[in-house]
Amino acid sequence: MFSGSIPALVTPFRDGTLDEAAFRRLIDWQIEHGSKGLVACGTTGEASTLSNAEHHRVIEICVEQAAGRVPVIAGCGSNDTQNALLHMRFSRKAGAAAGLCVAPYYNRPGQAGLIAHFSHLAENSDLPIILYNVPGRTVTDIEPETVCELATKYPHRIAGIKDASGDLSRVVDHRMGISKDFCQLSGDDELALPASAAGAVGCISVTANVAPALCCEFQQACADNDLVKARKLNDRLYPLHYAMFEDASPAPVKYALSRVHDWMTPQVRLPLVECSDAAKKAVDEALEHAGLV
Template structure:
């Protein structure tokens, strides 16, 4: 259902509010440079600091402005099952293609609780679900057996996973346990090359916010089985993948965007703050290495 370079879009802010004009420009730039789908209101989109009204407005803008050019995978996760369902119901009504649903965070459900959570969502909304496993943030890990159980129980609802566990063996676990049609997307830019070699279909990417053309070309090289070309592009992008996390994300990503576009600010919502001078230096060096910024 989904493949290639898929940016987890930042949510631009200006003077404390969502900068809708900048968001539309970001959407156009992404599509023009080869991004194959868009993810509003994910982790990189600072969904955790958006009000529900803002959250829904960002999804609405993304769907409307994308206008069917690429799929929209709306961030719908919550640690409250009812709230996640509300986000999914809204996203379905406004035309999103699928929902990205993170494992509930903070309350640390068991694997049985995860199955109950995702089952409730699948049974009460027919928007396809891409599971989002990022135990470094949620603490809770959606284990491979749980992923396989959910995908087999709801084959038309649980259609894929964004995996940011860092465990590359899971690509094979999921493929062997579910089948090749289950959509596996890397959640870690720096691991996308080996994940694709193991059977993943692309990446829901932070770096693609800043380098959409290079990320799209990298993913296409993988599809073409041109891994020499993929490695060449990956080497250009590799420092940038790590620079995106030199400080609390998405601060470095927003700083990088502000360096390459004058219509983007590096403004964040508390408790996040703009990135440190050390992180800015790492971002600048990585942008230069990728050929996205002229040397100072």
């Protein structure tokens, strides 16, 4: 269903509120430079600081502006199952192609709780689900056996996974335990190359916010099994992947976008603040290394 370079879009702010004009320009720029899908209201989109009304408006704008040119994956995760279902039902009506559902954070459910949570979502909405495993943020790990059980039980609902566990062996675990239609997407830009070799078909990317064309070209080289080209592009992007996390994300990527486009601001919402001078220096050097400034 999904493949290639899929940016986890930032949510632009200006004077503390959603900058709709900048968001629409960002969407168009991403599509024009080859992005194969868009994620709205993911972690990079600062979903945790958006009200439900803002959250739904961001998804609505993204679907409207994309206008069917690429699929939109709507961030629907919550540590409250019913709120996640609310997001999924709205996103389905808005026209999203799938919902990105993170493992419930803070509550720290066990594997039985995760199965119950995702089963409830799968049984009460017909929006395809992309599981999102990022234990570094949620402190909850969707273990491979749980992923395989859910994907096997709900083959028409659990469509894939964005894996940001950092454990590359899981790509093979999932591939061996689930049908070939299950979509595996890397959640870590710096691991996208080895993940592709193991069987991933794309990346939900932070770096693609600021380097959509390069990330798309890199993912195409991976799909073509052109390792020489993929490695060359990966080397060009590699410092940028790490610079995006030199400070609390998404502050560095918003700063990077403000360097590339005068219609973007580096503003983030509390409790985040704009990135440090040291992070800005790392971003500046990585942008230069990639040939983006």
